[in-house]
Amino acid sequence: MRVLIVYAHPNKNSFNHAILEKMQQGLQAEGHEVQVKDLYAENFDPVLRASDLESLQLGNIPENIAKEQASLCWAEGLVFIYPLWWFGRPAILKGWFDKVLTNGFAFKFGEEGLTGLLKHRRALALITAGGTEDFFKKNKAEPLVYRPMTDGTLSFCGIEDVNHRIYYDIGGMSDRGRQDVLEEVATMGKDFNEK
Template identity: 40%
Template sequence: MEHLIVYAHPNPDSFNHAILETTVRTLKQKGHEVVVRDLYKIDFQPVLKPQDTAAMKAGQTPEDIKTEQDHIAQADAITFIYPIWWTGMPAILKGYVDRVFSYGFAYAYGEQGIDKLLKGKKGLIINTHGTPKDIYDQIGMTAGLKITSDTGIFDFTGIEPVEHLLFGSVPSAGEAALKDILKQVEAKVASVF
C-alpha cells in the first residue's frame, strides 16, 4: 500500500514527531511504501494567492501544488499528523488543504451535486492538544474537530475516514502517559491499515 503522511509541526523534537516516527515505523513493518511530507521542513507556502487560482483555472497548476497533488494521487492512504492550536489545525496545514485539495483535483460539482474525486483512499488523522480530553469532549470540541476534518475535508473529497485519534493534556503528560499514547498510535495504525 502506498501511504502518504502529511505532517505539520515546526519542532523536530516535539511529541508529534515521535508520533510521526511511530507511524512510519509501524507502516513500514507492515510492508507499506511511506512518503512523508513535512510541511515545515519543505517550507510549504500555505497562502492561496489569486495567481494560484487563475493558473489552475487555466490548467497550469503551480509546480508546488502539482507536486503535492501527485503525492495524493499516488497514495492509497493518507494520514495527517498535527497539533491542535487554537481549536484548529496549524495555518500551514490549513493552507495546504486550501491550495492542494483544489476544485477539479479533490472535488468538483456535477449534475448530482458534489463529485468526490479522491474516492478509494483511506484517511487517518492523529492530533495532540494541551487541553484535557474530558474538557474537549464536554464542550463539543472533539466532535467539532472530527466533523470539520473527517467530514469537511476527507469525506467531502471521497477519502474514507478510518479513524481520528485525539490525545489531550500532552504538554503536561508524564513519560509513562506519552509512551502509552505511542503504543495506542502503533496499535491503531497496525489495525486500520
C-alpha cells in the same frame, strides 16, 4: 499499501515528532511503503496566491500545486499528524489543503451535486491537544476538533474510510501516558492492512 504521512509540526523534539516516528515505523513493520511530507522541513508555502487562483480558474494547475497533487495521487492511504492550534489545523497544513484540493481534482459539482474525486482507500488523522478530554467533553467541543478534517475535508473529497484519534492534555501527560500513546500509535500500521 502506499501511505503518505503529512506532518505539520515545526519542532523535531516535539511529541508530535515522536508520534510521526512511531507511525512511520509501525507502517513499515507491516510492509507498507511510506513517504513523509514534512511541511515545515520542506518550508511549504501555505498561501494560496491570487496568481494560483487565477491559473486554477483558467483550468491550469500551477507547477507548485501539481507537485503536491502528484504526492497525494501516489498514495493509497493517508495519515495526518498535527497539533490542534486554535481549534484548527496549523496554518501550514490548512494551506496545504487550500492549495492541493482543487476543484476538478479533489471534488466536482455537477447536476447530481457534489462528487468527491479522491480514491484513497483509508485516511487517519492523529491530533494532539493541550486541553483535557474533560474540557472538550463538557463543552461539547470534541467534534470541532476533528470534523473540519474528517468530514469537511477528507470525506467531502470522497474518501470513505476516515478515522481520527485525539490525544488530549499533552502538557499534563505523564511519561507513562506518553509511552502508552506511542505504543498505541506503533500498532496503527495494522489499520492499513487489507481488511
